[in-house]
Amino acid sequence: MKVVIDTNIIVSALLSPRGLSAKLLNLVLEKKIIIVYDNNILFEYMDVLNRNKFKLDKELVNIIINFITKEGEYKTAEFQKIKCNDEDDKAFYELYKNEDVDFLITGNKKHFPDEKNIVTVRSFFNEYEAIV
16 A cells, blocks of 8 residues: 655654554554655655754654655655645645645645545544454
């Protein structure tokens, strides 16, 4: 299963290591699901995860970024003619529209078009548990 994960989910996973977002990140780290990324998303991950306001361990951030680049799947996104509430989110949507990406997982569904496989972490687990 291939997923695009919005930055807010990774931040949440690192801030709340016992929450659902952390459970999702663990599935990625255990290679049970594949995270899909491109340069825009990788840059956003690095930028946001290194912001001082989150006070995240820099070594842990580097481990996560290195894992994504080595074990994730790099893709080139195709331009999508849509307007997102947050233009930074457009990169996630464009990558999600690749035919072999199963889900876009976000904490801000309202930032994206209302589509079946654009889901919150909770909705993803409802769907994922049904698949397994």
